[in-house]
Amino acid sequence: MTRKPCILLGAPVQEGSGRLGCDMGPSAFRAAGLAAALEELGYPALDRGNIAPAPMHTISHPNAAIRNLAAIVAWTEAIADAAYRASAEGMPIVLGGDHSLAAGTLSGLRRRAAEDGREFFVLWLDAHPDLHTLETTRSGNLHGVPIAYATGQPGFAGLFPPLAAPVNPQNICMMGIRSVDSAERAALATGIVVHDMRAIDEQGVAPLLDRFLQRVAAANGILHVSLDVDFLDPGIAPGVGTTVPGGATFREAHLVMEMLHDSQLVASLDLVELNPFLDERGRTALLIVDLVASLMGRRVMDRPTRSY
Template sequence: MNKLNVSIIGVPMDHGQNRRGVDMGPSAIRYAGVVERIEALGHTVTDEGDIQIGHADGSIDTETNLRNLKVVTDATEALGAKVFEVAEAGNFPLVLGGDHSIAIGTLAGISERHENLGVIWYDAHADMNTSDTSPSGNIHGMPLAASFGLGHEQLTNIRGYSPKVKPENIVIIGARSVDPGERELIKERGIRVYSMHELDKMGMDAVIDDAIHYLKEERRTDAVHLSLDLDGIDPMYTPGVGTPVPGGITYRESHLAMELLHDAGIITSAEFVEVNPILDEKNRTADVAVALIGSLLGEKLL
């Protein structure tokens, strides 16, 4: 197994939605032993600390239908710069959230270094709303749309360019809660989605194999980022998330997915988001995040 220089970047962001507590996610994941878990695999770890997050009042702007636009924009700009810096240094960026709005910054920093970035979006939700389609105005439901160029220009133009990723280079795994506007966009843009229906029919091993083949066929992508929302996993295993959806991926299936992605050697950066300790039970959700990070980075039973 190749040994990596892993740079951990915490993003204590809870302004992409309106439920407090997810800003403590990076601390909870660190407390659950993420550094020690990665180092035990022989990788080198540098904890880069946390991105500074500004204050916001949580209100929705009546003109934009967006909650906390400025603070989210500022934070994702700072995150994009940091991710670009550590990737340029040859390190593996591992971003800890924080709500899923942070992916706007993560993708901005990574994609700047690649012609055709691929994205595996492991999530119960599609996160492809815009201010026109969002029922809540929460930016954590918009990062994928913003990353392929749809939405408010402050979100689409992080790091001064757009789009960050092509719709045909995106794979969503675990979807089971998709808004009407997102459903239309998925069909219109031809985005590859493995919903729970496909997972139940095909099995996780076949889904991951198919996703890998799809992203790598004819050299479609030159790097692949994993964005894993802990609500992609069934809430019986990850109770500490803000938007739980029953009927999700199991704990063991998630480990299998991470093991297969590691064995394929295609993941070049990753983020684990939406751990909310206030809603959790004895840090169970952060423990799951750390265990899955271990599998992604090469942990084996034997």
């Protein structure tokens, strides 16, 4: 069987984070054997190298806390274009870099889905909802704004690249959430489905994810998965600058990936917030590569997860 190629795109952006090191993420994923793992499973892995940001222009904003706005806008433009083009060739896998890169992947891939006449869905695996606007961010770290931008929230027009089509908030499912600011809490009322760690503890990850996947399948939708390292518990994934205790366990994370593979719905993937400077001998990078392998079909036994 001929498999769709995986298009590896490095996005060494770190300007959206509060600390240095995420720019080494793409190299760490490559060194951890991502391409080889994909090839072993029968997927051609086409590494297109690292994206370069678009030319920067002077941009200002009244919120004095914001840092590196011009750089993030330049990255967003370049990543959106690269993800859009790669989606015509195969399955884009964007290697971050901090989570600000999702402003680019979400907008570029949403554009592709709109042109194809398909509903676009997002599974956001993260400790944080990243729903701040340029007005509400207090830290000024723009890895906290990609969902707000991609869903067309106010305040980005005239600064960030215009959206070909906003992402419908009701088509977003967030799992693993456990750190939410007050401004983000209000923004979540737009219809985003949120399964925080308490919901996962009480109900289990499988029935929660299954309900969302059934919605995607019923709509014949295109599913993008954005995996932040801090979705995982820092005890198993220390290589991230935004550690939040109480994240997904090793088995919960693998079950998510196995269910995604069973669904055959995933069309694109972000791997973000890996900071090799904070990792322990490549431990986090290797775990993420292992999770990607589960997403792409690696399993011990041929045992699809039952529907709920």
